[in-house]
Amino acid sequence: MTDKDTEFAQFVTERAARLRGFAYLLCGDWHRAEDVVQTALLKLYRAWGRVRTGAPDAYVRRIIATVLVDQHRLAWFRRVKVTADHSLPEEVAVDERADQRLTLTRALLRLPKRQRAAIVLRYWEDLPVEQTARVLGCSTGAVKNLTMRGLTTLRGLVTDPVLESIEG
Amino acid sequence: MSEDLRETIDRELYDGSPPMSITAESLLARGHRDRRNRRLWGATGGLAVLLAAAVAIGNLPGEGGAPDNVALPGASASSSAPPPEPQYLMWRGNGDHDEGENDETRRMTAAIFAAIDASGLQSVHMEMANPVVRSEEQLVSVTGTDPDTAVPTGPERVSYVINAPFRGGWVGFRLYQKGTFTEGAGAAAYNPLVPSHDHLIAGCEDYTGMARPVGMVGEREVTLTVSCDEKSTADGERVLVRTAEVHAVSGGLEELREVVVYRGDGTALVLDSQELDSPTVAQMLAIEEALPDFTVE
Secondary structure, rough: OOHHHHHHHHHHHHHEEEEEEEEHHHHHHHHHHHHHHHHHHHHHHHHHHHHHHOOHHHHHHHHHHHHHHHHHHHHHHHEEOOOOOOOOOOHHHHHHHOHHHHHHHHHHHOOOOHHHHHHHHHHHHOOHHHHHHHHOOOOOHHHHHHHHHHHHHHHHHOOOHHOOOOOO | OHHHHHHHHHHHHHOOOOOOOOOHHHHHHHHHHHEEEHHHHHHHHHHHHHHHHHHHHHHHHOOOOOOOOOOOOOOOEEEEEEEEOOOEEEEEEEEOOOOOOHHHHHHHHHHHHHHHHHHOOOOOOOOOOOOEEEEEEEEEEOOOOOOOHHHHEEEEEEEEEEEEEEEEEEEEEEOOOOOOOOOOOOOOOOOOOOEEOOOOOOOOOOOEEEEEEOOOOOOOOOOEEEEEEEEEEOOEEEEEEEEEEEEOOOOOOOEEEEEEEOOOOOOOEEEOOOOOOOOHHHHHHHEEEEHOOOOOO
């Protein structure tokens, strides 16, 4: 194994689970999250020579956010199906029955994509506003606006005390 | 405190999450294989592209070609119920031949950012932003809606793709080679936003239909209101504009906009945006107007 491969393998071992969690919070689908993280890590491997001394984590997060937040059309590719039958799919119905309580994560998944991504990056990944803006490709003002709107919506969906202490 | 929020989400997130199959070993094996394939591709690519183009021209249906998809939503349910496991033809990106930037993609990236600025929007140059990528796609046959059933069944084609950021949003660009699509509106495939394989736009009829997000928690179904309009550029090139309003059960509303320009040189450019504050159709047309001609193979 080359040094490059060893470094890359170490990065994957340390970061893959967290990146999959990040992708899940953006799309709400574990399988899609894993697909996207795998694709992003393969792209990272190809670029490892120039990215490894910089910010490989930011590079991968940027790819994941691009696919799951910005390439909306591609995301719909997988998860939309035309149907005349409006009943719920069996697996989702079972899932809903199992836990009627709206958790913070489920509430988060109901937010519009960019608001959700801004909150995940700011409060779950703990990125400063400037880095969040770089990942989302917008201004710092837009990030503040997205997080404020997202937190307002979240507070309307759940009454988790954790939300009350956060200033948007 | 955001620390509490992080802990709460972590607890909810990892409680019952499926085991992860990604391993460093499998990624390294795949990465090595891709590198070998790219070397092989480099050696045989010219002939492969020529053959693919010949097959593509022979296979693409013309006007009135046999449809490969189900009926549009809103059509008579009694007479057009889709078969249980229909097969679809679709283009699937290989994603394995991204060779990074070259002179051609660098020129295209610069021109697109300049056109965004010329349209009155302010482009954003980001350290991590993707430049224009040369994307290779394979025509595959899919059973049902499961992408894992895809079987290669036709030619490959090349497109050039970028999601370009500007202050306040993003606009997507896809440029397609001459001879790899049929001009004009097609019909929706299994998804009302996805065109049949030979077209670049999924129908041009006004309709309202239901769609169900698969595998999403919290969202059960959405209503799509689609409309379409035909225009022409100042140079007389044919333009199709399609908008889809997506009304989510939770009350959210998004609007997806697609502008397809069939260019005089036989290529086609698709611009799309997907947020309420992203470029309007008029702004997308202004961006296209400001773009120079690209010569693509």
